[in-house]
């Protein structure tokens with residue numbers, strides 16, 4: 001497991017609890033020491049005891065040497081740099097699994113595209129995993145489900161089998177585009193729901209943003225090649241609900257701070273962990289424009305982020321001035 005933040009550590013625990021020997025790479029030696037000596041990662045998962053068959057190292061070479069499965073869970077904007085370091089280290093037949101839910105800001109590429117490009121992987125050696133997976137809830141062993149996608153069904157099945165235990169059920173599909181974009185796009189809608197929550201609007205407003213948000217992100221994902229059914233599965237609707245409703249969500253929290261009147265820089269300064277949606281929105285809007293997809297909610301988030309729209313104006317703009325339109 002590469003990345004020892006909240007999701008990397010939690011997913012490493014999932015794999016270890018499924019009975020596997022897991023090595024987690026922690027960039028900071030003090031995090032690796034704490035995991036090895038106290039079986040804890042208090043900075044990210046306070047109060048969680050980690051299994052003994054999960055060991056940590058700050059040495060990337062040691063972490064990946066001889067491993068057949070390499071999971072990647074670092075902030076999306078750092079994935080390319082990490083992949084560059086991996087290029088000469090991973091085994092020739094290793095399968096790489098992205099757990100990340102962002103796009104590269106400069107290129108708009110999905111994480112599997114970044115990893116595949118840098119590492120020159122054939123389709124059967126790359127997979128992605130997504131779903132309603134708030135890290136701390138899973139670390140507390142609350143039951144949930146995840147979906148693993150790869151162009152190769154055999155690869156998806158092999159990864160899903162690894163990540164299956166008493167509290168996590170894994171499903172598979174072959175829609176990498178939809179599975180990956182589901183995770184990226186729900187973050188934007190969670191920011192919007194956070195914004196209206198921060199303003200003080202109630203459940204009707206939030207439900208309207210979620211519902212219209214699902215339609216909007218589905219249109220986008222399908223235009224990019226996703227299956228529509230994926231967007232009402234775990235990686236789409238499932239993750240949308242979890243992220244928009246959870247006070248543990250960093251994207252929802254970032255949105256709520258915006259709704260309370262904090263400006264972008266203040267929000268970033270207050271966030272201790274990664275809120276991928278803040279970084280993805282610009283790239284998604286550029287892709288949407290290129291593919292002719294209308295994304296009113298994402299546009300409004302961008303307007304709020306750049307101070308062009310008051311957070312209180314976000315929801316009313318769901319209604320257009322040109323009369324009623326079809327749902």
Ligand SMILES: NC(=O)C1=CN([C@@H]2O[C@H](COP(=O)(O)OP(=O)(O)OC[C@H]3O[C@@H](n4cnc5c(N)ncnc54)[C@H](O)[C@@H]3O)[C@@H](O)[C@H]2O)C=CC1
Nearest residue numbers: 004005006007008073074078100101133134135273274276
């Ligand atoms: N936390 C969650 O509930 C979930 C998170 N994810 C996704 O997992 C990915 C990782 O997020 P989290 O673990 O939550 O973030 P986090 O903020 O909790 O941890 C990020 C980790 O990456 C490390 N890191 C930062 N910069 C780095 C660099 N340049 N090179 C290598 N490592 C670096 C940090 O030291 C930290 O260990 C994100 O794409 C996120 O969307 C997906 C599902 C659930």
Ligand SMILES: O=C(CO)COP(=O)(O)O
Nearest residue numbers: 131132133134249250251
């Ligand atoms: O992806 C997640 C849940 O599935 C985590 O969401 P946040 O990154 O907003 O915390």
